[in-house]
Amino acid sequence: xxxxxxxxxxxxxxxxxxxxxxxxxxxxxxxxxxxxxxxxxxxxxxxxxxxxxxxxxxxxxxxxxxxxxxxxxxxxxxxxxxxxxxxxxxxxxxxxxxxxxxxxxxxxxxxxxxxxxxxxxxxxxxxxxxxxxxxxxxxxxxxxxxx
Numbered sequence: 708x709x710x711x712x713x714x715x716x717x718x719x720x721x722x723x724x725x726x727x728x729x730x731x732x733x734x735x736x737x738x739x740x741x742x743x744x745x746x747x748x749x750x751x752x753x754x755x756x757x758x759x760x761x762x763x764x765x766x767x768x769x770x771x772x773x774x775x776x777x778x779x780x781x782x783x784x785x786x787x788x789x790x791x792x793x794x795x796x797x798x799x800x801x802x803x804x805x806x807x808x809x810x811x812x813x814x815x816x817x818x819x820x821x822x823x824x825x826x827x828x829x830x831x832x833x834x835x836x837x838x839x840x841x842x843x844x845x846x847x848x849x850x851x852x853x854x
Contacts, residue, residue, distance in 0.1 A: 747776065750776075751772050751773070751776055754768075754771075754772040754775065754776075755768045755769055755772045758771055758772065780806060783805050783806065784805075784806065787802070787804060787805055787806075790802055
C-alpha cells in the first residue's frame, strides 16, 4: 500500500517547483534519432550485400536490388499520386512528395538566404557602395572601357 496520494507527476512537479514535464525533452530527440531513414544508396548497398551473402553473384545482386528499388519507388509514386488526388477531392493541401528532386530540396534550403539577400540592410549598403564606385569611375574616366 502506497503512502502517497495523487499521481507521481503531480508530486514531482511540487518537488521541482512545477518544472517537471510529462514527457522529458530528451525523449523527442531519441524518437527523431530512431526515426532515421537511411538514404536509398545505403539501402541499395545493404540489399546487394545481403544477396551476395546468399550466394548470388555481384552482377545479379545489383540487378535484383536495382529492380526492387525501382519497383518500390514506382509504388511510392503511385501512392503519392493517389494521396494527392484524395487531398484535392477533400480540398486539403497535399502531403509532401516522398521523392523530391535533389535540386529542389537544395533550393528550398537556400530560399531563405536568397530572400534575405534582397531585404537585408547590410546587403543594400554594399550594393549602394558598389553603385557609387561605378558612378565615380564613369565620371572620372578611370573605369575600364572593355575595349
